[in-house]
Amino acid sequence: xxxxxxxxxxxxEPVQPVTLDSFLNRTRELATHxxxxxxxxxxxxxxxxxxxxxxxxxxLFCTPFPQNLHYPSLSREFPSFQIFERELYEEYxxxxxxxxxxKSVRHPLQGPVKIExxxxxKSDSKLIHEVGVGPVHAGVIEPGHFRFLMRGxxxxxxxxxxxxxxxxxxxxxxxxxxxxxxxxxxxIAGDTVIGHGTAFCRLVESLxxxxxxxxxxRALLLEMERVAMHLSTLSALAGDVAYIMxxxxxxxxxxxxxxxxxxxxxxRFGKRALCVGGVNYPLNxxxxxxxxxxxxxxxxxxxxxxxxxxxxxxxxxxxxxTGKISSADALRFGFTGISAKASGIAVDARxxxxxxxxxxxxxxxxxxxxxxxxxxxxxxxxxQSLQMIxxxxxxxxxxxxxxxPVKELIPDKIAVSIVEGARGRIxxxxxxxDEHSALWYRVIDPSLVNWQALSMAVAGEQIxxxxxxxKSFDLSYCGSDL
Amino acid sequence: xxxxxxxxxRHGYQAIPDPLxxxxxxxxxxxxxxxxxxxxxxxSELCPTKAFTAQGLxxxxxVFCGLCSRKHPEMITFTPNYKMAxxxxxxxxxxxxxxxxxxxxxxxxxxxxxxxxLRSVSAAxxxxxxxxxxxxxxxxxxxxxxxxxxxxxxRHADALILTGPISRNMADALNETWQAIPEPKYLILCxxxxxxxxxxxxxxxxxxxxxxxxEACLYIPGCPAHPLSIVSAMVSIMRGS
Numbered sequence: 225x226x227x228x229x230x231x232x233x234x235x236x237e238p239v240q241p242v243t244l245d246s247f248l249n250r251t252r253e254l255a256t257h258x259x260x261x262x263x264x265x266x267x268x269x270x271x272x273x274x275x276x277x278x279x280x281x282x283x284l285f286c287t288p289f290p291q292n293l294h295y296p297s298l299s300r301e302f303p304s305f306q307i308f309e310r311e312l313y314e315e316y317x318x319x320x321x322x323x324x325x326x327k328s329v330r331h332p333l334q335g336p337v338k339i340e341x342x343x344x345x346k347s348d349s350k351l352i353h354e355v356g357v358g359p360v361h362a363g364v365i366e367p368g369h370f371r372f373l374m375r376g377x378x379x380x381x382x383x384x385x386x387x388x389x390x391x392x393x394x395x396x397x398x399x400x401x402x403x404x405x406x407x408x409x410x411x412i413a414g415d416t417v418i419g420h421g422t423a424f425c426r427l428v429e430s431l432x433x434x435x436x437x438x439x440x441x442r443a444l445l446l447e448m449e450r451v452a453m454h455l456s457t458l459s460a461l462a463g464d465v466a467y468i469m470x471x472x473x474x475x476x477x478x479x480x481x482x483x484x485x486x487x488x489x490x491x492r493f494g495k496r497a498l499c500v501g502g503v504n505y506p507l508n509x510x511x512x513x514x515x516x517x518x519x520x521x522x523x524x525x526x527x528x529x530x531x532x533x534x535x536x537x538x539x540x541x542x543x544x545x546t547g548k549i550s551s552a553d554a555l556r557f558g559f560t561g562i563s564a565k566a567s568g569i570a571v572d573a574r575x576x577x578x579x580x581x582x583x584x585x586x587x588x589x590x591x592x593x594x595x596x597x598x599x600x601x602x603x604x605x606x607x608q609s610l611q612m613i614x615x616x617x618x619x620x621x622x623x624x625x626x627x628x629p630v631k632e633l634i635p636d637k638i639a640v641s642i643v644e645g646a647r648g649r650i651x652x653x654x655x656x657x658d659e660h661s662a663l664w665y666r667v668i669d670p671s672l673v674n675w676q677a678l679s680m681a682v683a684g685e686q687i688x689x690x691x692x693x694x695k696s697f698d699l700s701y702c703g704s705d706l
Numbered sequence: 707x708x709x710x711x712x713x714x715x716r717h718g719y720q721a722i723p724d725p726l727x728x729x730x731x732x733x734x735x736x737x738x739x740x741x742x743x744x745x746x747x748x749x750s751e752l753c754p755t756k757a758f759t760a761q762g763l764x765x766x767x768x769v770f771c772g773l774c775s776r777k778h779p780e781m782i783t784f785t786p787n788y789k790m791a792x793x794x795x796x797x798x799x800x801x802x803x804x805x806x807x808x809x810x811x812x813x814x815x816x817x818x819x820x821x822x823x824l825r826s827v828s829a830a831x832x833x834x835x836x837x838x839x840x841x842x843x844x845x846x847x848x849x850x851x852x853x854x855x856x857x858x859x860x861r862h863a864d865a866l867i868l869t870g871p872i873s874r875n876m877a878d879a880l881n882e883t884w885q886a887i888p889e890p891k892y893l894i895l896c897x898x899x900x901x902x903x904x905x906x907x908x909x910x911x912x913x914x915x916x917x918x919x920x921e922a923c924l925y926i927p928g929c930p931a932h933p934l935s936i937v938s939a940m941v942s943i944m945r946g947s
Contacts, residue, residue: 528716
């Protein structure tokens with residue numbers, strides 16, 4: 225039975241606001257000592273909160289909105305703050321002076337610029353032409369706009385403009401009883417149902433000081449989601465370089481994995497599976513045995529398909545050295561998940577902020593930071609997760625209870641919940657208003673910080689490598705746009 | 707090369723021989739059955755999208771979360787029947803005691819019988835419907851065997867298949883894509899969000915005016931719609947059911 229470690233979904237007393245100066249000084253101090261911003265946001269209480277973390281340490285503090293709605297930007301010194309400062313400006317009009325590029329994030333209703341009126345970065349050089357892609361893309365994917373400034377076939381600059389997926393989701397989380405918001409949470413990113421779902425459940429459980437059941441089933445579903453998403457990316461990467469066999473085999477293997485998730489909860493994406501207090505569907509002995517056999521067979525097939533794929537010289541010539549992110553940049557910009565780990569930065573919430581004990585878990589990394597590294601690392605993580613899946617299936621007790629009673633929230637509490645999803649670190653943070661609902665709720669999908677990596681990776685590359693680079697990061701549009 | 711052959715051989719044959727009749731895992735929540743004496747008001751209180759009305763259960767709103775069937779299995783159960791598409795919004799309302807959706811009357815003109823090109827537009831979809839639409843054309847489901855393909859340019863499309871509740875920020879792009887499709891053209895709504903707005907029907911960031919002007923010829927329920935639901939629905943409007 226997995227034990228939960230409540231210390232990393234901490235329920236905190238409301239923090240006392242400090243002055244703007246001490247807020248900024250503390251932020252700078254922590255950022256110079258290896259802390260990364262996990263969240264920085266404004267709330268309707270007219271407070272700015274900052275949540276910074278490094279392995280096994282979290283710090284939360286807040287300050288009232290500055291009098292003149294201006295404060296000195298942190299982003300030039302610590303680029304990892306750039307997206308959060310832009311978000312704060314867009315939502316509450318608070319201007320970080322000297323921010324390198326205070327462009328819009330998602331064009332919410334109250335935002336200063338409508339999406340139709342947004343002006344893209346232009347160049348007045350006669351050598352530069354523009355290429356615009358999206359929001360409707362060539363394939364069956366989510367909308368976003370990519371504006372390239374091109375010198376011949378070489379990308380000089382890529383501007384990514386998102387917001388097309390904005391549904392006002394986080395405000396909807398605050399309407400009515402929080403514990404009943406599971407179906408909504410499942411749509412934060414429909415491909416990360418278990419990642420965001422686990423973060424949400426742990427957060428509500430923390431706000432209500434309840435201890436959930438069936439942690440091992442949750443952990444199992446989370447690893448299955450990771451395997452499925454990485455397989456989907458490997459399939460698309462193979463497809464992008466016309467390695468058709470890899471594309472088809474990985475897609476079929478993903479079918480096996482998500483059909484197994486369906487056999488647990490009825491949904492190929494793990495919708496319906498989780499609930500506050502535990503899970504909705506038990507695993508019986510027959511199902512456990514079937515899953516073990518299926519996942520074992522999958523592991524063998526994934527291994528042989530990957531070995532064949534990574535031995536293909538035509539594929540390697542496209543993957544190698546393409547779309548590089550240096551480890552210094554990955555660290556400075558606070559990238560997370562594969563985008564950081566493939567550049568040698570060992571960040572993984574399963575090790576840094578574990579909500580469950582992961583015996584013998586070691587974060588895997590690759591050094592080169594290119595498309596190859598991100599693809600290879602996905603394969604390595606799949607094999608590691610399949611191993612964890614076997615261990616979890618051995619542990620699960622079919623007769624154990626799967627749900628604990630849901631208690632009322634404790635009013636005026638703040639809780640933080642961090643989960644390593646397939647794309648990286650998912651952060652949920654909320655404050656309870658009364659026994660049922662949240663005063664505010666913030667979701668930080670790993671893609672929100674990682675989109676910057678794509679823009680940096682394609683600079684200097686041929687535009688024909690853009691789809692490949694894009695897929696190698698596999699970022700979520702709706703997770704960022706909310 | 708040997709690696710490649712080994713991997714391919716180990717993989718076996720993955721295509722579903724007949725996606726129109728194949729069975730599905732009984733855990734799959736497909737077409738529901740509402741007991742004749744089901745208390746619709748009580749069920750409506752549980753439902754996150756208020757899919758229960760005085761007439762029955764609106765499959766266009768249902769997100770198949772199972773809250774109702776877990777709490778009141780005596781009133782509602784979900785069968786694994788994945789064929790639950792309709793050619794009109796009204797036909798998606800399942801009355802108590804009803805065990806199948808009404809037959810579809812709509813059939814595409816004969817020239818589309820073996821060739822039908824789709825332009826997909828995701829307008830604030832959560833990527834679940836989008837991935838299922840993509841999966842409909844993978845080696846397992848292989849919708850292209852029926853002549854259905856997804857195309858990049860709206861100029862090459864016969865129909866627009868919409869996923870997502872239509873965010874205000876996507877409203878223009880959706881309209882422009884639709885305008886760029888040459889006549890005759892058809893509109894298909896895939897998933898609860900596209901059909902009814904789903905969980906986002908009340909959100910101020912959603913703008914569904916597009917659907918006031920244009921009527922869909924096919925509605926495929928689900929959250930997300932399962933590839934088997936998508937394949938069988940497409941084939942039924944191409945060939946007649």
